[in-house]
Amino acid sequence: MSIHRREVLTALGTGTLAGLAGCSGLTGEEEQSAGVAGETLTLTTTTSTYDTGLLDEIHGDFEDMYGVSVEAVAQGTGAALESARNGDADVVMVHARGLEDEFMSDGYGVNRRDLMFNDFVIVGPEDDPAGIEGTESATEALVAIADAEAPFVSRGDNSGTHTKELNLWEEAGVDPGGDWYQETGTGMGEALNNATQQGAYTLSDRGTFISQRSEIDLVILVQGPIEDGPEILSNPYGIMAVNPGVHENANYDLAMAYIGWITSPEAQEAISEYQMNGEQLFFPEAVSEDSDFQQYVPEGWSSESSDG
C-alpha cells in the first residue's frame, strides 16, 4: 500500500515539474542577450561578505565595466561550496581554507586567489561571567568558557565561522557539549542576536560584528590579529572559479573576468575603503609584490608530495 502511494506521488510530482518547466520558459526572457554583455554571473558566497554590504557596494563597478549583472547568493561557506559542486554557481567567495582545498582537490574549483582578510573575535556579554577579557590566547579563552559552563552560541551551520570555531575547540582540547553549548544553525547576524538575548559568548567575524554592533549588546573580549590578537583568529577569504571541465555550463569567462577584476588594484582599494560605523571591515591581500604560490593550490601542496 505504502509503496503504491509513493509511486503515485512520484508520478504526480514528476508530471507537475515537467509541466511547469514547459510554462516557465514563457516568463523568463528579461535579461538574456548575446555576447558577454548582458550575461549573468552567479556568485555563491558567505553571509559575512553579503550582510556587511560590501558586495553591493563594489559590484556596481564590475557590472558597469562589463555590462553584466552579478547575482550574489549569500549561503554560508559550506552551502556556497555545495551549490558550486552542483554546478549552480560560476564563482565562489568563501572563508574556510580547509573546505576550499577539498573543493579544489576534488576538481570542482580552479584558479584560486587569496582575496582579502579580516579576523575573528570572541564576543560576549559585558559582565564576562567566564572572565576571558584580555586573554592573549583564543584557546585558553574557550577553555575558560567551557570550565565556567558559560553559555556559548555556535553557528552550527557548516559555515566558515563554524568551521573555525570547531578547529579552535579542537586546538583547545575541549569537546564542547552540554546545556551551555548551543548550536543555532543560523547565520552570523542571527547568532549574534541569539547571543545577545541569552548573554552568551560566540565567535564572530569582525566584519559582521562591526556592521551589527548598534543592534546588539555584546563586546569584543578576545581580539583577533588585526588588533594584535592571536594569529589563530585570522580570517582569510579566497575566491575560486568553478571548473568548466566539470560543469560545462559554468560561465567560466565571466568568472575569470570577475576574479581578475576583484583582485585588481582598483577593486582591492575599494575593498579597503569600505567602511561601516567608521571602521574598515576587510583588508585586501590579492595585490602583492611577493609570489605567494600557495594561494593557487591546496595548502601544503607541492608537486613532489602530490600524486593527484
Place this chain on the structure above:
Amino acid sequence: MPVESVVQPAAALVGPVVVLTESAVALVDLPFREGYVSSIVYVSLYVSLIAVTLSTLFSVPVAIFLGFTDFPGKGLVKSVINTGMGFPSVVVGLLVLFAVSNQGPLGSLELIFTKEAMIMSQFVLATPPITAISLAAITGVSDDVRDAARVLGGTRLDAALVVLKEARYGIATAILAGFGRAISEVGSVLIVGGNITSSDGISKTRTLTTAIQLEARQGQYETAMVLGGVLVALVLAVNAVVVRFGDQGVQR
C-alpha cells in the same frame, strides 16, 4: 499558449499594487534603497500570483473530475492530496532544487536561482490546498442541484457548470488559501530562489518573506516588522479583491 493569456492579466495586476505599496512605504522613513521595497513586492506578487493562477488552472479541473467521477483508488488520491496540504515547504524547496539544479533532470533549463524555480515550488505548495478545498466545495453542493440540472435537460457539462457556480465561494476560498500559502512561504523560495538582489538593490528573487528573513538575520527587527506589515497588507488587499469579485458574481 493559453497559459500565457492567463498569466498576463495576473502579472498586469501587479503594477498598480506595487505603486500603492511604494507610496505607502515612502510615508515611513526607512533605510531602504530606492525601488527596493517595490521590487520585492513585485517579485512576491509576480511569483505567487502566477503560481496560484497555474495551480488553479490545474487544481479546479482535477477537483471537478474527482467530484464527478468514481473510480477505484479515489480515496487514495484524495488522501494524497490532503497529505500534500501539510507538506513542509522546505522539503518542496529541496525537491525543486534537486530537479532544477545543474545536476538534476531539468538542469539544462538553468532555472536555479530564478523566479521560475520559485514559481515551481509555490505551484507544488499551492496545488494541494486549492484542489482539496475546491473538491470539498464541489462535493458539498447538494446532489439535488446536479439532478435538477440533468432533469431539466442539461448535459453533463451543464451540470458541472451549475455545480461550479454553486461552489464558487468555496473555490474562491480555496484559491485564497493557496495564495496565502504561496505568498507567506519562506523556506522553499529561499532555497531555490537564492534571495538575490542586484547590487543597486533591485530584487531579482527576493520576496517579502525572504527579505524579512534577511533583516531578522541582521538584527534589524524594526525594518523586518515593517516589511511584515507590508506583507500582511498585501494579503489583506488580495483577499478583499477576491471577495469583491465574489460579491459581484452574486449580483449578476
